Amino acid sequence: MSVSNPILYSFRRCPYAIRARLAICYAGITTQHREILLRDKAQEFLQVSQSKTVPTLVLGDRVLDESYDIMLWALEKNDPENWRAMPALGHDLIVQTDGPFKDALDKTKYASRHPQEDMIANRHTAAEFLVTLDVMLKKGCLFGSKPTLADMAILPFVRQYAFIDKLWFDAQPWTNLKRWLESFLASDLFAASMPKYPRWYSGDDIAYFPERKTD
Ligand SMILES: N[C@@H](CCC(=O)N[C@@H](CS)C(=O)NCC(=O)O)C(=O)O
Structure with a gap:
């Protein structure tokens, strides 16, 4: 060093x-x-x-x-x-995360900075993306049982969304997504x-x- x-x-x-x-x-x-x-x-x-x-x-x-x-x-x-071994869809998901998902997340989290915006509508817009991810996460990760670049690029944003209102988030029926997030938050890599x-x-x-x- x-x-x-x-x-x-x-x-x-x-x-x-x-x-x-x-x-x-x-x-x-x-x-x-x-x-x-x-x-x-x-x-x-x-x-x-x-x-x-x-x-x-x-x-x-x-x-x-x-x-x-x-x-x-x-x-x-x-x-x-081999995180980079992911289909092209992984890249599309990252683009959606950084674009519309993050936009709706920010308008939910920082609702007071966006008084003209409907916070609940934005929370819902972001949630629609999470429903798509939840369906993909049946095997544990977005593209099977092992994490790829897409999982790791997207998880920090799902974490941010979840902690806007963790009680509300935990009450949602996104079993796969919640398991995915929990296992990430408990991982040695996240801790490090x-x-x-x-x-x-x-x-x-x-x-x-x-x-x-x-x-
Ligand atoms: N496109 C950038 C966006 C990074 C970004 O927006 N970071 C925020 C913090 S989460 C920032 O530095 N914002 C500048 C500021 O708040 O002044 C990237 O992917 O690295």
Whole structure:
């Protein structure tokens, strides 16, 4: 490990950042972690990230500021369980997640920021997508019994939706989807992808992601 590890600008609860960290952790890559406060973003981050969004990964020769690109970059380095072996539909599902599903999710979660929107209608729009996933999840994962890139790219968003109102979510009849989410939340990979870091300031000691084990 050295200061040449890629730098990951991240925010713990952000579903885009979570999907990037899942892929980085799964691929066995170590990054220098910089926790960003969204309402007061570090200058260093603003200078390197064109999209000004987390996650942003700074490599020696380029900057990746889209979470899906970071996932693909990590899996190109190492994909031990072949997450990339998924049908083209997996990619379509990710596009739907990042587009209409996330839009309806945000209008449900942050309803007060969208006073002209009907929160219940948006919750329903998002739920329709989840019903589609629930049907696909009969064998445990979206494309059979093993997770693919699509499962891991989508799960952080389903988690975010579920926790808007967990009691309501738990009362829905989406048995497969709820089992899929529960098993993800209980997984070692999820736990390893969610460590807590203090906000990063220039000059701080380097923090690594995933965390280094100390015995
Ligand atoms: N397209 C980006 C979207 C990432 C994104 O929107 N992240 C949010 C946090 S969850 C963000 O950084 N928003 C900027 C802000 O809140 O100022 C990706 O997939 O990486």
